[in-house]
Amino acid sequence: MTSSDRVIIFDTTLRDGEQSPGASMTKEEKLRIAKALERMRVDVIEAGFAIASPGDFEAVKAIADTIKDSTVCSLSRALDGDIERAAEALAGANSGRIHTFIATSPIHMQHKLRMQPDQVVEQAVRAVKKARNLCADVEFSCEDAGRSEIDFLCRIVEAAIDAGARTINIPDTVGYAIPHEYAELISQLINRVPNADKAIFSVHCHNDLGLAVANSLAAVVAGARQVECTINGLGERAGNAALEEIVMAIKTRHDLLGVHTNIDTPHILSVSRMVSGITGFPVQPNKAIVGANAFAHESGIHQDGVLKHRETYEIMSAQDVGWHTNRMVLGKLSGRSAFRSRLVELGIEMANETELNAAFARFKDLADKKSEIFDEDLQALVSETLSQDTPEFYKLVSLEVASKTGEVPHAHLVLSIDGKEVATDDQGSGPVDATFKAIEKVAQSGATLLLYSVNAITEGTDSQGEVTVRLERGGRMVNGNGADTDIVIASAKAYLNALNLMHMGTARAHPQVDGV
Structure with missing residues (x-):
């Protein structure tokens, strides 16, 4: 496979996912998730919106200073202050990216920005140039691209690439697009923008009509090579394209899509549960890939078929996404070594021996109440232990x-x-x-x-x-x-x-x- 066959996975759980009302995360929780995403080999981690608050800035900075194998990204509006704050937060990153955006649809330009199209292009170019002077990797997004006029999109995208953007994101911000329509938009941009070959085209789809994953995959077929998504489809309103569904669709239907990702898929389930536990957003049982029923079969015909040959009713292996792989059940006789070992396998790192001892003590208390301790119990136990690090009034x-x-x-x-x-x-x-x-x-x-x-x-x-x-x-x-x-x-x-x-x-x- 060549680099043109690879789809870059851009995870925005820590930024767009946190925009779900009530899904607020602490800096420490964001760092835990970022480490898990890095372990899963996510290409780009959008750590936050550095200008939004001191807390967001500190979280982006902590992640940028810690993560080494993934690119760490901060969102910014096309404003000097935003871009400078993003660059400051990313200063310690091994690989950093500034993601700047401006609205491009007529309704947004008229009613929100109150700017003329020429002004929007001018501001976009100025923002990309400023970001490029502060960071080698710059992504430019056309907010509400799904409802933007194609001629104007071609114009602003060409200008952004000329200004130094090497990733161009065409988001369906309000979840309005239909797959064939969205694919045609991506195809036209790639074919009509003269310098399109100098940038990677990205998509960021919202799920208001339940089509975020379908739209993203349609865009990949049309030539997009970066997909922006979140764990469990977390995000504002109806959420975003779910990372686990995007990745497993690409893996399962390689025969049709002809592309691949770098994601280490057996980590998908543990990361899904970590995000669910930290945000308090449970995963519904019938959720694709990571739901409790995703690989369950109750129908007698289905059970018989699966027992005879798994592929009669299962299109992918449960083990491929982390179900029942290396599953170790702990109990009250389990020692500190087994406990520590299982945490490491789950991608959970304790900052020091004090945290480990506190978690182990809670583990022993729990083991006195129930005979078997499962991975899900450990995720919840660690989340509760780390939450106690803050003063309890x-x-x-x-x-x-x-x-x-x-x-x-x-x-x-x-x-x-x-x-x-x-x-x-x-x-x-x-x-x-x-x-x-x-x-x-x-x-x-x-x-x-x-x-x-x-x-x-x-x-x-x-x-x-x-x-x-x-x-x-x-x-x-x-x-x-x-x-x-x-x-x-x-x-x-x-x-x-x-x-x-x-x-x-x-x-x-x-x-x-x-x-x-």
């Missing part, structure tokens, strides 16, 4: 809940608030409702509960329940996560985790910001 000391037929459920808690123990109790429509009301009686946070989600981490009645709580106050949101074999305790942990994040000032505004 609110901490659960004890919880007692009474729920009886014909009686109003009642919760009694002892909380540690800034180091001082406080007892509280309340009633509610159920044990979780009573618990939350009891917490709020003393916390008086003034927050509104936007989401309460429960997900069983593994199978069986002794499974840990993973709870996500989303709180909003003053237009700012936080996600809190908690896991425990007792779902009420997990719920209390999640609520208190959200309150702690809110207390620390890590709540972020609704993330529908400019972007591609």
